[in-house]
Amino acid sequence: MPRRFSLYGVQHLSLRSWILSIIVLSVITNEYLIYWLQSWRWPTLPVHERNPEREMVILLVSDPQIQGYQDESPFPLGMFTRWDIDRFLSRTFSLAFDYSQPDAVVFLGDLMDEGSKATTEEYQYTLSRFHNIFYPVENSVVIFIPGDNDIGGEGRDYRTPWKMSRYEESFGNISGLVNVGFVDFIKLDLQFHHEMPPYMLKLIAEVNQKSSAPIRIIINHDMLLPKMKFFIHPILRLVRPHLLLTGHWHEAIHFDCVDCMAENTDSSHWPVHRKDLYMKHYIDLDLSDPLAIHELMVPSCSYRMGKKDMGYGVLVIKPDGKMKFTVLWLPHRYTMLFYYLYLSSVLAVIATCVWVYKYLRTVRHLSR
Known part of the structure; x- marks a missing residue:
């Protein structure tokens, strides 16, 4: 008969039942409750009247980097790690989308971790998982831009027409203009690891000619304002954006410059503040000051990027340039996983002690 414990004369469950109850409670808390508890800490959405002509809500998703098959651990560990990050992203995106009910969802690049080097079969598997995680959303415009992990371009991971074509078949044009109400999203593919291709300024000029909305937002994977002035200033002068949205660093950063849009030929005059x-x-x-420029860098939403803090960005913007921004911070998944490891170790020690205790009692009983 299982040994039972009593506290203040009250009969309680067996040790085995206690252990099982702790495990079940831990799983329910870590896999369900903690996500809801974290979402309750998010600030109230500052929207009083859902009218996209007067106020637009934009959900920003940066660097999800869906894990691939080449760099992950072999079976069975790799299967578990992919499953866990997919589940984390799916749950957090669902909560962020339900919270914001956005007019537009903007993905700021690095959609896949191995998109640039995956085989055709691996790419299709990862793409299918991507769409299962970031399920088709209703009543929202979805905009994608690529990152270096999607089509190459960083280090020795060179870009090729085949990589770019494969991306565009899955996610649409790499560059271009997308209009959503009073906002024009100008999708750029600016990189600064090498000289800018001669066609880029021409392409930007063509896109700029099509832009007529009151608010113009450049979206680019790599950061812009921290670059050298001779790289970025001609582009800003040409497009005249009200806001820059970027990712890549996996951090939440606000870059601003009060007079970067002014005519100034001094190459050293680039007072960007971080x-x-x-x-x-x-x-x-x-965003109404014609001489000032702001850049918002959105953190990664994936816990696999090596950063302590992850989240989704939310913009609430009006046609006059008044804007509010926040990050919906996510629970620390590694803390939850380490808790499982700690709990397993403690329970293993307890179970071992109980087994040793029972064994010694049995030996003592038989020796009498």
Whole structure:
């Protein structure tokens, strides 16, 4: 008969039942409750009237980097790690989408971790998982731009027409213009690891001619304002954007410059200021100043990127340039996984001690 414990004269469950209850409670908390608890900490969405002509809500997804098959651990560990990150992204995206009910969802590149080097079969498997995670959303425009992990371009991971063509078949044009209400999203593919291709400024000029919305937002995977002035200033002068949205660094950062749009030939005059963000509420930005420029870098939403903090960005913007921005911070998945490891170790020690105790009792009983 299983040994039972009593506390203050009250009969309680067996040790085995206690252990099972702790395990079940831990799984329910780590796999379900913690996501809801974290979402309840998100600030109230500052929208009083859902009218996309007067106020637009934009959900920003950066660097999900769906894990591939070449760099992950072999079976069976690789199967578990892919399953766990897919599940984390799916649950957090669902909560972020339900919270914001966005007019547009913008993916800021590095959609797949091995998109640039995956085989055709691996690419199709990963693409299918991507669409299962970021399920088809209703009443929202979805915009994609590529990152270096999607089509190459960083280090020795060179770009090829085949990589770019495969991406465009799956996610649409690499560059171009997408209009959503009073906002024109200008999709660029600017890289600064090498000289800018001669066609790029021409392409930007063509896209700019088609832009007529009151608000123009450049979306690019690589950061822009931290680059040298002679790289980025001609592009900004040509497009005249109100805002830049980028990713790549997997961090939440606000770059701003009060007069970067002014006519100034001094190559050293590039007063860009950086502010690391970890806010619990919305910050206010005014995009109406024609001489100022702001860049918001959105953190990765994946816990596999080696950063402590992950999240989704949310923009609430009006036609006059008044804007609010926040990051919906996500639970720390590695902490949850380490908790499982710690709990397993503790329970293993307890089970071993109980077994040794029972064994010694049996030996003592038989020796009498």
